[in-house]
Amino acid sequence: MFENRLELEEGLNKVFQSDYQKLDQIEFYKCVQAIQILCKQRNQVKIKQITSMLCYICQRFINQDDKEQRQISKLDCNCNNYCHKLCLKKLILEKKDEFESLQKIFMVINTDIKCKQCGSSDIYSFSIIKQMLSDKEIKILEFNYFEALKQKTICEQKAFESNNKxxxxxxxxxxxxxxxxxxxxxxxLQCGCQFCRDCLKQHIDFLFKNNQNLELESIFCPTVNCKKVLNFEDISFILKDDKQMIEKLEQKNIISMFEKMKRENPESLEVLIVCPGKYKIQKESGQIIYIPQDQLDKERQGKAKIPLLENESIQDCNLTFIQERTQQKLFHKCSKCKYEFCLNNCDSLHENSCSDYQRWKIENNKDYRKELEAQGFRFCPNQNCCVITQRIYGCNRITCTMCNISYCFVCYFQAQTANEVYTHMVQQGH
Known part of the structure; x- marks a missing residue:
């Protein structure tokens, strides 16, 4: 059956790298005969590593290709167990309804599944679980979880009101x-405290009027002995008739999610975008009127004023969202005001590079730089760059996303390395 040693090696390796449970009778007898020949002739043949490990999740054999392509992960126990990465990702996605955070999923999975041999828990380490999903997938799953929770709260409140009306x-x-x-x-409230809606609304309005930069985490239940943080769903429902306030709260909620994500993964390419567009609004009806792109661009350039009727006013859009920065120049059309702009902190569309556009703006509008700096923006001090940066959180050391120089956000001191800027900041107390 086997004419030479190479054919013998090939036959054995083919069998040993397959799933033993799926061997047919012919292959089984071939394997037995090959081993008998080896025993009689005392031949030395090269057998590739025999696959005998089962995936801990799907219980299928782990083949050599899975090992070579690193498509398996070792579990965090002493029993030498492995699993396919795809199986682990599928297991994580099955828990998407509980995806409050990656840490929560880590706890849920390890609570449900323990090692059958040694009985240890936490066999799926946090680092393994984190590797299964991209930052974007984690953000989407967390967003969907809180959206579902929000809708559930609204439905429960409506059902409660309907049953007891x-x-x-x-x-x-x-x-x-x-x-x-x-x-x-x-x-x-979800903490169980009861109030009249007018008092709750006045309580939240008072907090915002006295602190324009108030964070959602700083809005507490008014009960002296409670002081639990009000969740976003409670606040949204209480202020449901105040559309402008709801928009501000949604903006703060997005910023809060972004800051949390950046703290957990500082190397993430996600950036926070605030739409620079504007729109008209009718004072009586509150109806939004879109401003044509050319009118708004001319107004920004100081060439013309946007025409207004007596019952109209202009509002800043300020729609806030999170975007993955994957290109140097990426245009976007706002879903709220329909204004088109560049996502690299440029306030309009432009044909040339972002650096060229910023230099052109500075040269053609003397007040442009002062206005943006007053709003908390900074221009890269590299004269060949000039890209705008906004510091959302963290220290005053900034790294330009275009030219990669480091500089001080307070006084524009620049250097090629971050350490030089840190030394400067310590010396100057920045």
């Missing part, structure tokens, strides 16, 4: 001490 449930508001009907005037 004909009942009068009296309660005393913990702020104004009025005896009111919970169905018509009251609201129960």
């Amino acid at each position: 004909n009942q009068v449930i009296e309660f005393e508001c913990a702020i104004c001490s009025e005896d009111l009907d919970l169905n018509t005037n009251g609201y129960i």
Whole structure:
């Protein structure tokens, strides 16, 4: 059956690298005969590594190609168990309804699955789970989780109101001490405290009026002995009739998510984008009127004013979203005001590079640089670059995303290395 040693090696390797459970009878007898020949002739043949490991999740054999292409991960226990990476990713995605955070999924999976041999928990390490998903996939799963939670809260509130709309449930508001009907005037926060809706709205309005930079994490339940942070769903429902306030809160919520993501993964290519567009709004009806691109561009260049009727006013768009920066120049059309602009902190479309556009703006509009610096933006001090940067959080050492020089956000001191800038900042107290 085997005419020479090479044919013998090929036959054995073919069998040993397959799934033993799927061997047919002919292949099995070939394997037995090959081993008998080896015993009789005492031949030395080169057998590739025999695959005998099963994927811990799907219980299929791990073949040599999986090993060579690094498509498997070793589990974090002492039993020498492995699993396919695709199987682990599928297992993670099956838990998407619980994807509050990657840390939560790590805990859920290790709670559900323990090593069958040694009984140890946390066999799927956090680093292994983190490698299974990209930053973008994690962000999408977290966003979908909180959106689903938001919709669930709204549905539960509507169901509660529907079931009890004909009942009068009296309660005393913990702020104004009025005896009111919970169905018509009251609201129960997720912490369980009850207030009238007017008092809750006034409480949140007061916090924002006294602190324009108020973070969502700083909005607490008004009850003295509670002080639990109000979640975004509670705040949105209380202020549901105030569209402008809801937009501001959504913007703050996105910024908060972005800062959390950057803290967990500083090397992420995700950037925070704020639309520089504007739109008209009718004072009585609140109807939005889109401003043509050419009118807004001329107004930015100081060439013409945007025409307004008596019942119209101009509003800044400020739509905030997270975008992956994968190109040096990437144009975007805002879904809210329909304005088109460059995602590299440029306030309009442009044909040349972002650096050329910024230099042109500075040369043709004396107030342009002062206005943006007053809003917290900085221009790269490299005269051949001039790209705009906005510091959302962190220290005052900035690295330009275009030319890669480092500089101080306070005084524009620049250097080729970050250490030089850090030394300067320590000396100057920046």
